[in-house]
Amino acid sequence: MATKRFGNRREEYLESQTRAKSVYCFVDDAQKIKIISREVYHKKKKVIHYPFNRNGAQKYKKIREIHYQGLPDPLPRGIIKDWRLGYGFTKVLSPLLYAIESRFDIRKAVVKSKGKFAIKNRMVCFSYSDLDKFYPRMDVLIKTQGKQRDVLVAKYLNQYLPNKFKTDKQRSYIKGSIYSIISDQVGDIGSVSKDDYDAMLNLVISRVGDQTTTSKQIVVTTKEKIEKRFLEDAIQIFKKTLSLKIDTGKLEKKWEQLFKDNSWIISNLFSLPVLLFANQAYVGGKEVFNIGGKITDFLFKNSLTDNLAIIELKTHKTELLSKKPYRGSDVYSLSEELSGAVNQVLDQKQNLLNDFYSLRSKTGKADWFESFNSRCLIIAGTFKDLPEKGRRSFEIFRNNLHGVEIITFDEVLQKIEAFASLIRKKPRKKIEKL
Numbered sequence: 499m500a501t502k503r504f505g506n507r508r509e510e511y512l513e514s515q516t517r518a519k520s521v522y523c524f525v526d527d528a529q530k531i532k533i534i535s536r537e538v539y540h541k542k543k544k545v546i547h548y549p550f551n552r553n554g555a556q557k558y559k560k561i562r563e564i565h566y567q568g569l570p571d572p573l574p575r576g577i578i579k580d581w582r583l584g585y586g587f588t589k590v591l592s593p594l595l596y597a598i599e600s601r602f603d604i605r606k607a608v609v610k611s612k613g614k615f616a617i618k619n620r621m622v623c624f625s626y627s628d629l630d631k632f633y634p635r636m637d638v639l640i641k642t643q644g645k646q647r648d649v650l651v652a653k654y655l656n657q658y659l660p661n662k663f664k665t666d667k668q669r670s671y672i673k674g675s676i677y678s679i680i681s682d683q684v685g686d687i688g689s690v691s692k693d694d695y696d697a698m699l700n701l702v703i704s705r706v707g708d709q710t711t712t713s714k715q716i717v718v719t720t721k722e723k724i725e726k727r728f729l730e731d732a733i734q735i736f737k738k739t740l741s742l743k744i745d746t747g748k749l750e751k752k753w754e755q756l757f758k759d760n761s762w763i764i765s766n767l768f769s770l771p772v773l774l775f776a777n778q779a780y781v782g783g784k785e786v787f788n789i790g791g792k793i794t795d796f797l798f799k800n801s802l803t804d805n806l807a808i809i810e811l812k813t814h815k816t817e818l819l820s821k822k823p824y825r826g827s828d829v830y831s832l833s834e835e836l837s838g839a840v841n842q843v844l845d846q847k848q849n850l851l852n853d854f855y856s857l858r859s860k861t862g863k864a865d866w867f868e869s870f871n872s873r874c875l876i877i878a879g880t881f882k883d884l885p886e887k888g889r890r891s892f893e894i895f896r897n898n899l900h901g902v903e904i905i906t907f908d909e910v911l912q913k914i915e916a917f918a919s920l921i922r923k924k925p926r927k928k929i930e931k932l
Contacts, residue, residue: 510535510581517541524581529554535581543568549578549586557586560599561607568611569626576633577609590637591629593651598622601662615658729918732760736911740880745815753877753907754811763914764809767875767905805872806850810843812878814907819888830888832895836878840902843874847901874901880908 506527513523517540524535531554537546545566549557556562564586566573573579576591587595598604598617606621609629616623632654655663739752757764797806817833824831832840850872884892896904 522581524550524554526554536585543571545569545571545573547578547585550584552584557584558595558599560604561595563606565606565608567608569609574626574630576629590633593636593648594624594629594654595622597648597651597655597663601659617659726918729914732763733911733914733918736763736914740814740907740911742814745813749813749815750811753813757811763910764875764877766913766917767910807873807875808843808846808850810839810846810874810876810878812839812876814878814880816878818879818884818892818906821885823887828887828890830885830891836876836904839876839878840899840904843876843902847872847874873903876902876904877907877910878904879906881906882908 508526508528510522510524512520513534514521519537519539521534522536522538523532525532533550533554534548535550536548539545547564547566548562549564551557566577569577576588578585578588586592595607602617602620602622604617604620604622608621608623609626610623611626613623613625615625615628636650649665652663653665656665735756739749739756742749742752797808812835816835816839818836819830819833823829881889881892
């Protein structure tokens with residue numbers, strides 16, 4: 499059966515059909531082109547493409563046909579499936595055919611779903627499962643310089659044809675490739691995988707042991723950039739949370755998570771070297787990390803003396819003073835929330851002292867702690883929200899508290915901004931040659 503068409507045509511059409519297969523042709527009346535473009539077999543998974551250019555000539559220098567056997571329909575990635583593009587391999591896999599043509603007199607390529615690479619009787623055989631693993635690597639490099647592409651192709655073919663395709667044991671790196679990939683191809687940081695992060699981190703870490711001045715400068719500069727970015731991001735999140743106008747009931751949890759993720763903030767509030775010891779710790783139960791006792795938001799531990807400090811966290815919307823003066827116009831009493839917080843943290847401290855030996859007996863060496871009149875810190879409210887005439891009362895009260903320190907959220911922000919300012923202006927020391 500044959501289908502004939504007339505007129506100004508540029509299309510692929512069914513030329514003939516039998517029980518075994520359908521034969522398609524590409525025709526372009528304007529260029530007087532009529533060629534066989536593909537054959538589709540009916541009783542088995544087999545398709546034959548006859549790759550061609552826009553002028554009707556064969557697309558590859560020597561290879562005239564490509565057989566696909568056992569592949570799914572539609573054909574998978576790396577294979578052109580549109581007659582308008584002339585069939586054949588896509589630009590990702592075509593370099594394989596170009597490289598083989600340059601060294602062998604090949605007329606036919608065969609791609610099977612599985613199998614082994616082979617060259618025989620003027621025919622090259624590929625395993626598609628093998629090509630599919632090769633595809634993503636080539637897809638990245640095909641967009642970079644031609645040198646990278648040619649080296650990768652040679653390395654792939656070297657495993658099958660070592661005498662024909664020579665390759666170095668280690669591919670030479672072209673300067674600027676990583677910059678090109680990150681700046682041009684990674685538009686969304688979410689597309690960067692854990693493996694990508696690990697590879698970049700390992701690259702920097704590998705330079706630490708390098709004693710050259712240049713390598714040390716790279717490591718130091720990278721560390722400073724990460725520290726600055728880390729600080730800036732933390733400050734922006736802090737400001738965003740501080741700008742929330744309404745306490746929805748989840749606000750305290752937001753602050754708790756922020757301080758948990760950035761425990762260095764609280765560490766910088768102390769004049770001693772302290773580290774986060776526990777979050778939501780139980781200071782009067784069976785053990786520090788078990789239920790059944792009084793809970794504190796954070797426990798910090800002096801890294802030298804092992805002495806604990808208790809942190810009680812409220813929100814920036816916590817009222818610190820009563821709304822009206824207690825006496826005259828400038829004497830204010832504490833708000834119910836702040837006085838309750840002070841009593842709460844003192845109660846936690848007392849429970850820690852009462853159950854100290856019981857709690858510590860349940861810990862191991864890594865969790866060892868002491869309680870030498872543990873310091874208590876309350877973070878609550880904002881100084882700017884205090885009534886102007888009430889600020890004196892607030893300062894007098896907190897400066898005369900014994901064992902409990904009160905700091906507001908806007909004061910915390912000022913402290914971490916001052917710390918970040920020091921980091922930004924930190925002079926870089928000249929690295930001496932060893």
